[in-house]
Amino acid sequence: MTDPDIISEDADIHVRANFDRFTRAYLLSVLSDALIEEHRLKPEGHHSEPLTRLLNWCQTRPLDEQYAVLAGTDGRFRVVRLSGKRRVPPAPVGTESYATVREARHAAFLNHIKDLTGK
Amino acid sequence: MAQQKIFGYANRISVKQGEDITFYVNCDGASEAQVQLVRLIHGDAHEAGPGFQEEEVAHPANGSWKVKKQFTQLGSFLQVADPDNRLAVDGAFTMFCHIWPTIPKKGERQTLMGRWDTKNNTGFALAINPEGRLEFQVGDGKEVDYVTAELPLVARMWYFVGVSFDPASGQATLYQEGVANRYNSLLGKVVPHDYASHVRQTFRFRQKNAPSTPFLIAGSRDHHLLRGDFVSDLFAGKIDRPAICDRVLSREELDACKTGAKPNAAAILAWWDTTAGYSDRGVGQTVFDSGPHGLDAEGVNHPVRAMTGFNWNGRDDCFRLAPEQYGGIEFHPDAVTDCRWEETARITVPQDLKSGIYAMRLRIGPGTGITEEYIVFIVRPAKPSAKLCYLIPTASYLAYGNESLSFDAHIIQPMTGQPPVVTELDVETYEHREYGLSTYDHFEDGAGVCFSSYLRPVINMRPKYRMSSMNITWQFPADLSISAWIRHQGYDCDFITDEDLDREGLDAIKPYNCVITGTHPEYVSERMLDAQEDFVAGGGRLIYMGGNGYYWVVGFSRDNPACMEVRKLDSGMRAWAAKPGEHYLQTTGEKSGLWRNRGRAPQKLTGVGFIGEGFETASPYRKMPDAWHRTVSWITEGVEGEIIGDQGLAYGAAGGIELDRYDLSLGTPPHTKIIAATGGHSDNYVLVTEELLYAYAGLVGSLDYRIRGDMTYFTAPNHGAVFCTGAIGYGQALPANGFDNSAAKVLANVVEAFIKDGPLPGTKWTLEEKQWR
Structure with a gap:
């Protein structure tokens, strides 16, 4: 064996995908309108266990599946998605803008939910 | 437009x-x-x-x-001073070096060494081609000839590579051998890779040496119509002991050089001894040529030294023990420590x-x-005149300079608990990255950034800026909340910086009765720490206004105070980990990492040290029993009830962000009083890693009482004293409600006592009365 390319694929991604599969299964089982409302009303601080686990999943997704808030020069806030690639700026997600950081962060959370449910 | x-x-x-x-x-x-x-x-x-x-x-x-x-000019490289163009070799020659490439298959050419003009395709160079293979090329301005290794290089493995070229015959011979031992490389010998490649080719063309082309190591000369000359084809990785000889060396001679031996002296044109120049105080940016012409090379943008070389044996963990094993110089195409603008x-x-x-x-x-x-x-004042001195933590500003955690750091959202809030300025500087990185970032090859300088725009060292990952002010703009309060109070105050303290030591602060710090003085050199300790022991009063302070061991080179060095290692809340054997500062020769791990936990100077951090929320302090002790009750005078700091610009209260704790086991002076403490933080607040021996569930704000910020006070010899807020957020609480709030009231009590000459309040009680609790 002489081809160093053999180490270019990271087998760890398969294990992560397996972990993510059963994490998503749990999260889908507890996801509810009430959970989403809990986040809307109080995005920071102490949360219920299902919301804590859901937020942990959102926050630890791969970088290119993460969202951020872009503070515009117009004073409005928009959701963007990180590229996960060095020096590649985040891309806009939709055209909605929000009056407050809190609303925009909740919108980012809803994008994670969309990714989770596929809807 | x-x-x-x-x-x-x-x-x-x-x-x-x-x-x-x-x-x-x-x-x-x-x-x-x-x-x-x-x-x-x-x-x-x-x-x-x-x-x-x-x-x-x-x-x-x-x-x-x-x-x-x-x-x-982005990228670190070495430029050889060769005014007589002795390296413009027209005849036969051999070049060789040890290399440890980090992104061999980068998709771009990376020059290891040579005298190559990329724009005109003239000269000669040993390089790694875009596919990750060792390659040697010569060019005459019209045509280029190449010889390429059969096997791509493997990242983070040490190799000995070289080339011999004889223009008379046109024969170019590549030499590539792996030199991994049990310690020096990523992979061990259990991996069945073949690292060697020996290729010979007859070239049709010969090198043309333009007089103005410099001999470079880790880059090659380029030119742009508007920009002029610059360096491109930058190399990512380490190079150890590069050399050039004025004849073709045999395979046997190169086999000997592979072990680190010098070739026959008569053949050497230049042999850069990357292990020379070390002392117990570190090493500079000059790489000495031990060959006959003394063609020393100078580092541009701080190539990293004090790094392990190809022959590192894993036993000697510092260049002070075995400099001959520290010939590795690490280069990064995205490093910049001086923009060198007009x-x-x-x-x-x-x-x-x-x-x-x-x-x-x-x-x-x-x-x-x-x-x-x-x-x-x-x-700074030409002559100190005030009683109060605000020590601006510029070393910590450098450490965070141009950080881009929101875009690149996978840990940042779980750490902050919220999506970042980025601005046009953040996106612009992230996309173009021409102003370099912080010590919280990684270079494109994954190595941690250990140098940071202010000879470049530092976009987060300005007013109006909020750290995007936390959406609050951080470092410089946060420290303006303290200076705003000092101004609001009308205190006469002199301002000095970490740089002044590092260069002048105790003399810089000795004239003052009281030194007040910034919100997060995390990065501290030995001279800075010594000066503050001597200041307090000599009767000075110190107000440590933040959290996670006096934490990292940093160094400044004597000849360039604009550039700070840190290595992150062993334990501590750290953005990266220095590699084994690379834990010592090249600027000073000291072991870097945490001051705590060098026997100087922050508790020994201040009474408190880092215990936890969290974002999103903050808490007020609650008075602890000591607050009513007759020797210190003056500190909270005028604050009714038990709560202090229930307002603030950083998450709404004074007790938040990064928190410090009283800990007798780490050297908190035994007579320290805990005036007040936060507690019951959210589970976004986590215990710091240096506290961990075994990890277990529950090391979070709502479950671990240790995660809190302690407001402390102790007296020192000669009427000295130290007051600590125990939290970064305290400084940003001062301006709340028009500067009329309990955190500001407590601080005013302390400052007004500290700037007065003579004994402090509460010190006239008898010994027996002082023991009372």
Whole structure:
């Protein structure tokens, strides 16, 4: 064996995908309108266990599946998605803008939910 | 019209009244900028505080400055001083070096060494081609000949590579052998790779040596119509002991060089001894040529030294033990420690300009966002005159300079608990990355950044800036909340910086009764720490205004105070981990990492040290029993009830962000009083890693009582004393409610006691009474 390319694929991604599969299964089982409302009303601080686990999943997704808030020069806030690639700026997600950081962060959370449910 | 943007920096971060300061500005889309000297009053627009405030200062330099596009040379490399062009070899030669490539298959050429002109395709160079294979090339300006290794190089493995070329026969012979041992490389010998490649080819063309082409190590000469000459084809990885000889070396001779042996002296044109120059105080940026011509090479943008070489044996963990094993010099194509722009303007600081925090404000076009720049500097008094001194933590500003955690760090969202809030300025600087990185970032090859300098625009060392990952002010703009409060109180105050303290030691602060720190003085050199310890022991009063302070061991080279070095290792809340054997500072020779791990936990000087951090929320303090002790009850005088700091610009209260704790086992002075403490933080607050021996569930704010910020006080010899807030957020609580709040009241009690000459309040009780609790 002489081809160093053999180490270019990271087998760890398969294990992560397996972990993510059963994490998503749990999260889908507890996801509810009430959970989403809990986040809307109080995005920071102490949360219920299902919301804590859901937020942990959102926050630890791969970088290119993460969202951020872009503070515009117009004073409005928009959701963007990180590229996960060095020096590649985040891309806009939709055209909605929000009056407050809190609303925009909740919108980012809803994008994670969309990714989770596929809807 | 081109997109308008303006960025700049100054040659100094601290300047005395009457001294000069030089500014360097890069501008797109405008040829003139409107310039105004301003005193910075408050840096954050948060609605709970006074908002952004600056004060325009009359100065002859105000008005219009001519500005232009300036270019930045990114990447670290070595430039050989060869005025007689001894390395413009027209005849036979051999070049070789040990290498440890980090991104061999980069998709771009990476030059290891040679005299190559990329624009004109002239000269000769040993390189790694875009597919990751060792390659040697010669060019005559019209044609280029190559010889390429059969096997790609494997990342993070040590190799010995070389080439011999004989223009008479046209024969070019590549030499590539792996030199991994049990310690020096990523992979061990259990991996069945074949690292060797030996290829010979007959070239049709010969090298043409242009007189102006420099001999470079880790890059090659390039040219752009507007920019002029620059260096491209930058290499990522380590190079150890490169050399060039004036004849073809045999396979047997190169086999000997592979072990580190020098070739026959008569053959050597240059043999850069990358292990020379070390002392127990570190090593500089000059790489010495031990060959006959003394063609020393100079590092540009701080190639990293004090790094393990190809022969590191895993036993000697510092260059002070075995410099011969520390020939590795690490290069990074995205490093920059000095933009080296042309001077835009130079001003003299007026003799009567009050000591404080100032900036040159530059505006083009709309004059907001990236069309507005503040080049910040601190004005020191020509002669100290105040009782109070604000020690501006510039070392920590450098550490965080241009951090881009929101975009690149997978840990940042779980750490902060929220999506970041980025601005146009963040996106612009992230995308272009021409102003370098912070010690919280990684280079493109994954290595941690250990150098940071202010000889480049530092976009987060300016007012109005919020750290995107946390959406609060951090470091410089947060520290403006303290200076705003000092001004509001009307205290006479002198301002100095970490740089001054590092260079002058105790003399810099000795004239003062009281030194007050910034919100997060995390990065500290030995001289800075010694000076503060001696200051307190000698009767000075220290107010440590933050959290996670006095934490990292850093070094400044004597000849370049603008550039700071840190290595992150062993334990501590750290963005990266230095590799084995690379834990010592090249600038000073000291072991870096945490001061705690060198026997100087922050508790020994301040009474408290880092215990936990969290974001999103903050808590007020609650008075602890000591608050009512007769020797210290003056500290909370005027604060009714038990709660302190229930307002603030950082998550709504004073007790948050990064928290410090009293801990007798780490050297908190035994007579320290805990005046107040936070507690019951959210589970976003986590225990710091240096506290961990075994990890277990529950090391979070709501489950672990240790995670809290302690407000402490102790007395020291000669009427000295130390007061600590125990939390970063305290400084940002001061401006809340028009500076009328309990956190500000407590601090005022302390400052007013500390700046007075003579004994402190509460010290006249008898010994027996002092023991009372």
